[in-house]
Amino acid sequence: MNDVIPQTVANDEKIIRGLFHPNNFHKKKGELLSNVFRSPAGIDEVSVIRLDYTTIDFCKFHFKKIEKPEDGRNYFGFALLQTHEIRGCNSDVVASPLKYDEYSLPQHADIKYGYIPEKNKELPVEIRLKIECIYQKVKNNLFQDPDYKNLEEN
Amino acid sequence: MNPNELLQALTDLSKSSLRHKEQEYAIKSPYYCESFYKPRATDASSITFYTISDRNPNFLKALHVLAQIKNLGANWDNYDAIIPSYSAIKNVESFLKKLPGTYLNILDEEYIYPNPNGTISIEWRRNDDVISIEFGEQTANFFSIIKSKISFEESISNIDDVIPQKILDSLSIFSNS
Numbered sequence: 001m002n003d004v005i006p007q008t009v010a011n012d013e014k015i016i017r018g019l020f021h022p023n024n025f026h027k028k029k030g031e032l033l034s035n036v037f038r039s040p041a042g043i044d045e046v047s048v049i050r051l052d053y054t055t056i057d058f059c060k061f062h063f064k065k066i067e068k069p070e071d072g073r074n075y076f077g078f079a080l081l082q083t084h085e086i087r088g089c090n091s092d093v094v095a096s097p098l099k100y101d102e103y104s105l106p107q108h109a110d111i112k113y114g115y116i117p118e119k120n121k122e123l124p125v126e127i128r129l130k131i132e133c134i135y136q137k138v139k140n141n142l143f144q145d146p147d148y149k150n151l152e153e154n
Numbered sequence: 155m156n157p158n159e160l161l162q163a164l165t166d167l168s169k170s171s172l173r174h175k176e177q178e179y180a181i182k183s184p185y186y187c188e189s190f191y192k193p194r195a196t197d198a199s200s201i202t203f204y205t206i207s208d209r210n211p212n213f214l215k216a217l218h219v220l221a222q223i224k225n226l227g228a229n230w231d232n233y234d235a236i237i238p239s240y241s242a243i244k245n246v247e248s249f250l251k252k253l254p255g256t257y258l259n260i261l262d263e264e265y266i267y268p269n270p271n272g273t274i275s276i277e278w279r280r281n282d283d284v285i286s287i288e289f290g291e292q293t294a295n296f297f298s299i300i301k302s303k304i305s306f307e308e309s310i311s312n313i314d315d316v317i318p319q320k321i322l323d324s325l326s327i328f329s330n331s
Contacts, residue, residue: 020232026264033267034275034286040234041271047233066232073232120239120272122288125297125306132299136282 005053005106009093011084014051015109018063019142021076032079032142034135037111041119046111048093051080053107060145062105077144081137086111089133215263216250223268235270241291242274248314249276249289257325278328285324289313298324300331 009015017036019025024036039046049059059078067075083093092112098105111134115127123131223238230237246266250258257278265277269288278285285298294313297306298321307320 018232023226023230023268026262028264033265034277035231035267035269038270041236068229068232071227073230117271119236120242120291122273122290122293122295123269123271125295125308128286128288128295128297129304129306132284132286132297 005050005095005097007095009050009083009095009109011082011087013083013093015048015081015083015086015093015111016051016059016078017046017048017081017138018059018066018078019076020063020067020073021148023073025076032135032139034131036079037131037134037138038123039113039117041117044110044112044114044116045096046113048081048109048111049105050095050107050109062103065100074148075145076148077142079138080141080143081134085137086134089130089137091130091134210255210258212258212261212263213250216258216261216266217247219263219266220246220274223266223274226268230268231270233270235268236272238268238274239272239291242272242289245289245291245294245314246274246276249287249294249317252314252317254322256329257322260329278325280328280331283328283331285321285328287313287321296321296324298328300324300327 019032019036024033025031026033037046049062051059060075063075063078067073086093091114093109094112096108096110098108113127113130115124117123122128220243224240224243226238228237229235250261253261260278261276262278265275265279267275269275272291274289276287276289282302283298283300285296285300287294287296292311294310295306295308296310296318297304305320305324307318310318
């Protein structure tokens with residue numbers, strides 16, 4: 001499959017970010033928080049999947065694999081964006097195929113802001129504004145998985 | 155016991171009962187939160203005492219959220235987040251103690267949240283308008299976008315001491331818009 005997936009992410013490609021409840025959500029409003037588009041310390045990578053080269057079912061399989069219900073983190077669904085929307089916020093999307101023990105994820109990509117966050121230090125405002133720009137575009141473009149059950153409600 | 159003595163005894167009893175009720179309220183209050191009574195660290199220097207004036211319901215709700223954030227482990231977002239910084243949490247608490255009640259009253263505590271690199275954000279949001287403050291271990295910064303107008307300030311080093319005028323101005327515009 002790797003052979004047929006171009007290493008350049010086209011501007012019209014659909015990109016999805018898996019969402020996990022509850023720590024990226026405003027629980028009462030069910031609204032997404034902008035921390036979902038932030039990179040961990042030490043790397044400039046916000047993990048996404050290129051939807052044009054896979055299916056929602058496969059993405060769900062992957063997200064269910066990495067969820068941690070035993071720690072109270074459940075797969076909720078995903079946020080959908082187009083690559084040009086991310087690039088329109090002075091950020092980029094680059095292909096970054098992954099290989100796990102059981103399966104590979106050649107459709108994997110990363111949003112990059114051009115800045116590596118430091119541990120326990122606030123991001124520069126310039127980077128925070130890029131994230132806010134993406135957040136404003138995606139906040140109403142969330143898709144809840146039909147099988148999602150809120151652990152707190154249950 | 156003459157009537158005056160009886161009246162005095164009843165008054166004293168009533169005052170004592172009220173004091174007891176007040177203590178009971180403090181313990182059973184819906185705004186009770188762990189950090190309020192049991193600071194995480196055990197050394198005496200780290201214990202924070204709050205006064206009656208700190209009992210703004212939104213302040214207490216915010217403390218409750220911060221207590222939950224304190225309890226998060228690594229990878230709380232499933233994308234390799236680190237444990238939130240204890241110093242950043244304390245900086246948020248100090249900031250909230252300095253924040254005028256008018257702005258505390260319009261704070262939604264669920265817009266206090268951790269970031270994957272250990273910092274803490276506080277936001278005020280309404281439609282596309284936002285005021286966002288990010289607290290690190292040493293410093294903080296802020297930006298606001300209100301009616302498409304951007305204001306910001308980088309590397310604020312004493313935010314727990316003095317709230318920058320730009321933040322207060324943005325909060326004033328936000329609360330009046």
